[in-house]
Amino acid sequence: MQIRCVMTVALIAAVAYPHSALGEKNLILKVRALPQQMVGPTGDLAEIEVREAFYERFPHIEISTLGRNDEPDILMMGAGGTKEFADKGKLLPLDGFVSRIPPDALAERVPEVLRPSAFFEGMDGKKRWWALPTMPYVYVLGYRKDLFRKCGLDPNRPPRDWPELLAAARKLTDPEAGTYGMGSIPNWSLHVDWYPFLAAAGGDTFVRDEEGNWKPAFGSPAAVEAAELFVELYARSWRDASGTARNGFVPDAPKSWRSWTLWKEGKVGMRLLELTDLGAYGAHDPDVVGIVPIPRFPGREQVHYVSGSLWGISSTVRGRNGYSTEEVIEAAWQYILFFRSDEAQRIRTRVCVERDDAWQVQPKYLVKYGYEEEIEKLSDDDAWSALYDRAMASGKAMPNAPGAVYAMFALIDCINLEKRGELGKTPEERKARIMWFLRCGADAAQEKIDAQARTRLLKRLAVPIVLAVAILLSAVVFCLFRRRKKRKKD
Numbered sequence: 001m002q003i004r005c006v007m008t009v010a011l012i013a014a015v016a017y018p019h020s021a022l023g024e025k026n027l028i029l030k031v032r033a034l035p036q037q038m039v040g041p042t043g044d045l046a047e048i049e050v051r052e053a054f055y056e057r058f059p060h061i062e063i064s065t066l067g068r069n070d071e072p073d074i075l076m077m078g079a080g081g082t083k084e085f086a087d088k089g090k091l092l093p094l095d096g097f098v099s100r101i102p103p104d105a106l107a108e109r110v111p112e113v114l115r116p117s118a119f120f121e122g123m124d125g126k127k128r129w130w131a132l133p134t135m136p137y138v139y140v141l142g143y144r145k146d147l148f149r150k151c152g153l154d155p156n157r158p159p160r161d162w163p164e165l166l167a168a169a170r171k172l173t174d175p176e177a178g179t180y181g182m183g184s185i186p187n188w189s190l191h192v193d194w195y196p197f198l199a200a201a202g203g204d205t206f207v208r209d210e211e212g213n214w215k216p217a218f219g220s221p222a223a224v225e226a227a228e229l230f231v232e233l234y235a236r237s238w239r240d241a242s243g244t245a246r247n248g249f250v251p252d253a254p255k256s257w258r259s260w261t262l263w264k265e266g267k268v269g270m271r272l273l274e275l276t277d278l279g280a281y282g283a284h285d286p287d288v289v290g291i292v293p294i295p296r297f298p299g300r301e302q303v304h305y306v307s308g309s310l311w312g313i314s315s316t317v318r319g320r321n322g323y324s325t326e327e328v329i330e331a332a333w334q335y336i337l338f339f340r341s342d343e344a345q346r347i348r349t350r351v352c353v354e355r356d357d358a359w360q361v362q363p364k365y366l367v368k369y370g371y372e373e374e375i376e377k378l379s380d381d382d383a384w385s386a387l388y389d390r391a392m393a394s395g396k397a398m399p400n401a402p403g404a405v406y407a408m409f410a411l412i413d414c415i416n417l418e419k420r421g422e423l424g425k426t427p428e429e430r431k432a433r434i435m436w437f438l439r440c441g442a443d444a445a446q447e448k449i450d451a452q453a454r455t456r457l458l459k460r461l462a463v464p465i466v467l468a469v470a471i472l473l474s475a476v477v478f479c480l481f482r483r484r485k486k487r488k489k490d
Contacts, residue, residue, distance in 0.1 A: 403445030
């Protein structure tokens with residue numbers, strides 16, 4: 001009986017996990033972190049079920065986080081950073097894989113506004129597919145209605161422009177009570193969260209010149225306006241009710257997890273959130289958290305900032321555990337496709353509904369997957385579904401150009417100087433100093449672009465130069481040979 005049970009288990013394992021059952025190891029795909037489209041317990045459970053569904057379809061593949069000295073097989077990048085990865089030779093072209101996707105399905109997977117971040121010129125000057133969006137999102141302002149009420153602000157009237165944003169941040173900030181106006185942003189992503197405000201002021205990080213080359217544009221008056229806003233939020237000098245000197249309206253929480261903890265605890269009144277294709281990433285109960293467009297620059301139209309997580313396959317992928325390099329690359333592609341597949345979205349929607357968290361899902365998915373009755377339970381705040389669609393149709397994404405990090409360095413320098421009281425004594429002095437830092441950053445970005453252009457030119461000329469030298473050497477050798485032969489005759 002015992003032997004029969006063992007044989008039965010072995011037979012089941014052979015069907016479900018053929019490689020393992022035959023004594024072979026699974027193909028382990030390595031990622032830097034297990035990805036999620038939603039946060040919180042429901043999000044955790046949904047992603048576990050999505051991975052289980054993937055394993056059922058591909059029983060020989062296993063997704064694992066990095067071990068010591070490991071390199072990821074799948075690179076997860078922001079919309080404005082894919083070109084830097086490609087230019088450094090860290091990405092494999094995906095043209096052969098993308099060509100398998102029907103045009104209609106590809107258009108649905110790749111919003112037009114994010115296409116330049118997925119399909120662009122490499123160092124050889126040829127346009128290729130380098131990544132696919134797996135989680136497109138729109139930046140929005142999330143605000144805690146409970147903290148708004150507590151501080152005497154109207155939760156039904158969140159900030160609509162920059163002056164209102166600063167006024168609300170000031171009123172929400174009470175370091176003695178442990179509350180703050182805005183969630184802090186880690187230094188390494190400061191320029192990413194600054195971009196929506198730069199765009200709102202009418203500026204940009206990079207623009208194309210007449211020849212189609214990228215040129216830094218963040219040394220502009222619009223960039224100064226947006227930088228001043230961040231200097232105010234992070235470093236403005238003020239005194240609280242007890243007369244204690246304070247700087248800015250953000251918590252001193254450089255670690256991103258700490259900033260999220262304060263937000264979830266209701267200690268932070270506002271922060272930028274990501275409104276994804278599926279739902280609101282980082283939001284909570286809509287009775288507690290409101291979602292609105294990012295406040296506009298006074299006197300200008302609303303600008304929606306679109307970004308997203310794009311996945312590509314690392315150029316460092318190698319075969320392992322009896323699998324060839326090509327098989328590992330194919331497995332990585334299948335996981336990229338599955339993560340945002342119809343099956344995966346259906347699973348996430350079902351898990352949300354089953355856990356009474358249907359508010360996390362856009363109504364269009366509730367309708368698509370047969371949960372129309374759940375829409376009636378949603379509050380009026382779920383109009384963010386229309387906000388997402390409107391932003392995807394008319395929004396703006398950060399240019400996919402190298403060197404945006406230099407804008408971040410300029411911002412950090414300005415914030416630190418203001419905290420020390422050294423940015424300038426008058427508004428004019430501060431503006432001039434900010435402009436100087438931004439232009440220095442733009443000059444550094446231009447140097448990087450020029451260096452890459454030189455490298456690209458050398459790569460293009462390398463083959464013709466080598467060929468010309470080879471022909472020249474062959475001609476010299478031929479001439480010498482003929483001369484030597486002629487001497488022998490003489």
